[in-house]
Amino acid sequence: MSQRLVIDPVTRIEGHAKITIQLNDAGEVDDAHFHVTQLRGFEKFCEGRPFHEMPSLMARICGICPVSHLIASGKACDKLLAVHIPPTAKNLRRILNLAQITQSHALSFFYLSAPDLLLGMDADPAQRNVFGVAQIQPTLARGGVRLRQMGQQIIEILGGKRIHPAWVVPGGVSEPLTAEKRDAILAMLPEGIAITQQTLKWFRGVLDQYADEIGVFARYRTLFMGLINDAKQLEMYDGHLRIMGAEGHVLADDLLPDQYEQYIGEAVESHSFLKSPYYKPLGYPNGVYRVGPLARLNIVERCGTPLADEELEYFRTLDSQSSFHYHYARLIEILFCLERIKELLHTPDILSERVRAHAQPNSTVGIGVAEAPRGTLIHHYQTDEAGLITRVNLIIATGHNNLAMDRGVLEVAKRYVHGAQLNEGMLNRVEAIIRAFDPCLSCSTHAVGQMPLQLQLINRDGQVIDEMMR
Amino acid sequence: MILVIGYGNLLRADDGIGCVAAQWLEQRHGDWQVQISHQLVPEMVTGLAKADQVIFIDAREGGQAGTVICEPLEPQDGGGAFTHHVSPAGLLSAAQELYGATPQGWIISVVGAVFDYCERLSPALSTKLPALLDEIEGVIHSHILVRE
Numbered sequence: 001m002s003q004r005l006v007i008d009p010v011t012r013i014e015g016h017a018k019i020t021i022q023l024n025d026a027g028e029v030d031d032a033h034f035h036v037t038q039l040r041g042f043e044k045f046c047e048g049r050p051f052h053e054m055p056s057l058m059a060r061i062c063g064i065c066p067v068s069h070l071i072a073s074g075k076a077c078d079k080l081l082a083v084h085i086p087p088t089a090k091n092l093r094r095i096l097n098l099a100q101i102t103q104s105h106a107l108s109f110f111y112l113s114a115p116d117l118l119l120g121m122d123a124d125p126a127q128r129n130v131f132g133v134a135q136i137q138p139t140l141a142r143g144g145v146r147l148r149q150m151g152q153q154i155i156e157i158l159g160g161k162r163i164h165p166a167w168v169v170p171g172g173v174s175e176p177l178t179a180e181k182r183d184a185i186l187a188m189l190p191e192g193i194a195i196t197q198q199t200l201k202w203f204r205g206v207l208d209q210y211a212d213e214i215g216v217f218a219r220y221r222t223l224f225m226g227l228i229n230d231a232k233q234l235e236m237y238d239g240h241l242r243i244m245g246a247e248g249h250v251l252a253d254d255l256l257p258d259q260y261e262q263y264i265g266e267a268v269e270s271h272s273f274l275k276s277p278y279y280k281p282l283g284y285p286n287g288v289y290r291v292g293p294l295a296r297l298n299i300v301e302r303c304g305t306p307l308a309d310e311e312l313e314y315f316r317t318l319d320s321q322s323s324f325h326y327h328y329a330r331l332i333e334i335l336f337c338l339e340r341i342k343e344l345l346h347t348p349d350i351l352s353e354r355v356r357a358h359a360q361p362n363s364t365v366g367i368g369v370a371e372a373p374r375g376t377l378i379h380h381y382q383t384d385e386a387g388l389i390t391r392v393n394l395i396i397a398t399g400h401n402n403l404a405m406d407r408g409v410l411e412v413a414k415r416y417v418h419g420a421q422l423n424e425g426m427l428n429r430v431e432a433i434i435r436a437f438d439p440c441l442s443c444s445t446h447a448v449g450q451m452p453l454q455l456q457l458i459n460r461d462g463q464v465i466d467e468m469m470r
Numbered sequence: 471m472i473l474v475i476g477y478g479n480l481l482r483a484d485d486g487i488g489c490v491a492a493q494w495l496e497q498r499h500g501d502w503q504v505q506i507s508h509q510l511v512p513e514m515v516t517g518l519a520k521a522d523q524v525i526f527i528d529a530r531e532g533g534q535a536g537t538v539i540c541e542p543l544e545p546q547d548g549g550g551a552f553t554h555h556v557s558p559a560g561l562l563s564a565a566q567e568l569y570g571a572t573p574q575g576w577i578i579s580v581v582g583a584v585f586d587y588c589e590r591l592s593p594a595l596s597t598k599l600p601a602l603l604d605e606i607e608g609v610i611h612s613h614i615l616v617r618e
Contacts, residue, residue, distance in 0.1 A: 111512065130512075131547060134567045142568050149513035 103151025110144020291375025484582025
């Protein structure tokens with residue numbers, strides 16, 4: 001008789017999810033799925049609101065990456081105003097976004113994944129936390145705390161508060177940067193860069209211990225997508241979208257973010273509230289792609305900052321298809337972010353007081369695209385002539401990765417799950433593949449009306465033998 | 471160094487009393503380090519590591535509204551500083567584990583009456599706020615600082 005193993009809830013991710021693994025008669029994995037079981041509804045309840053409220057409303061999607069939503073929403077609102085925001089405002093937004101990526105990556109690597117990486121996935125779960133890390137590698141644990149704090153402090157310096165800052169507004173930012181604040185941020189950066197370099201050195205030294213996981217962790221061929229600048233370097237705020245094939249060839253380049261609907265489709269699966277975006281020309285589900293740190297480093301030719309580019313050289317020797325290397329990519333991106341913040345703070349006009357373009361709404365469609373910590377973030381608003389929101393479509397980084405995570409779960413389950421006996425190490429490996437993507441489910445579950453609440457009892461032949469719906 | 475951390479949700483009526491109290495103490499005690507936060511976060515551990523005494527001020531449910539309760543805290547292991555449910559005791563433990571720091575910890579809880587959506591304290595607390603703040607300050611002086 002077939003059996004189903006359920007891991008519920010998945011721990012150490014942002015939000016709530018469960019994984020189900022379907023076993024066949026022989027006790028081997030037949031199928032597996034990653035389920036997102038929460039519903040938010042942001043796309044629906046924003047309808048009717050004045051467009052200028054959107055940045056603040058969108059920031060409330062998440063307590064981890066509110067800044068990413070602020071940035072994408074601010075950009076979408078700029079389009080509704082049909083203005084070019086002042087260059088200083090753009091650079092200040094860039095710094096805010098880079099600080100956000102720094103703190104979020106630090107959270108993911110040091111707090112959520114380092115316990116597995118340092119202590120081993122078969123370690124006692126009671127020890128597999130940051131305290132366990134602190135006992136063996138106190139420097140690593142302290143570094144993680146400091147890096148996250150640094151990202152949060154930069155956000156607070158710029159935006160007034162760590163979580164849900166209201167500094168990004170349609171047309172730019174609400175206040176210019178002062179010399180005092182600039183210097184405070186600059187003073188932090190050398191420490192952050194040093195911590196990141198030390199961590200990269202340590203992580204590089206232990207990668208060999210994870211050869212098995214590297215070979216299995218969602219190691220399959222997919223496309224990769226992300227923003228890229230004119231120099232084909234890492235771009236977190238602006239630029240064009242590039243889609244790269246599994247063999248490393250550029251499949252589509254210089255795609256206009258505003259035209260995302262032409263090349264990104266959105267499917268809905270019955271087992272999850274998470275949408276399943278795909279690359280339209282390849283259809284569904286063949287158009288599965290990955291976004292986020294691994295994808296971004298795979299699609300660029302250079303990072304564009306000296307230290308990150310040095311690390312990228314080594315990264316190029318790693319298996320670019322293994323989702324395990326999201327972890328390594330995350331560290332390189334922290335390095336890039338800190339270097340780039342320094343560069344931006346030294347631009348001549350960074351203290352300019354021209355930081356906001358004022359206008360009335362001049363368009364009824366606004367699309368804002370930026371790179372969030374977990375990947376490409378798309379905000380698409382439509383308004384009526386009075387500027388009231390009539391439609392919202394959000395494609396969140398975690399959503400882009402939905403199909404890849406689903407396949408990752410299956411690959412890992414096939415490798416590590418044998419028979420009906422569960423053990424912690426195996427369970428954690430299944431969960432760890434999800435954590436490698438660093439999914440933020442709070443952000444990604446906002447569709448409403450697309451999937452009824454459905455409970456099905458399915459036998460091994462796939463027949464629904466009982467069903468509840470509402 | 472004395473560190474005061476007032477935390478709570480200012481959009482949830484009396485849940486924000488810890489923030490209100492901490493803000494008031496900050497104005498009166500320039501030599502104290504005061505942090506005001508929506509919630510406890512892991513990064514607060516760096517502040518704890520530098521403190522001799524850390525005083526958390528929070529709201530609690532149950533009992534007579536406006537009652538002030540002061541309790542000593544002991545470090546509590548188990549990752550409680552690094553999850554969505556960061557606790558004062560977890561932060562004390564993290565300070566010890568990460569930095570070898572052992573500040574004395576206290577939590578002052580104020581019993582609230584209303585925790586619904588509201589940007590103001592309930593009448594049960596707001597009408598006696600001056601006396602309540604004096605009481606909190608008095609508790610710090612009589613129960614906590616006297617043990618220095």
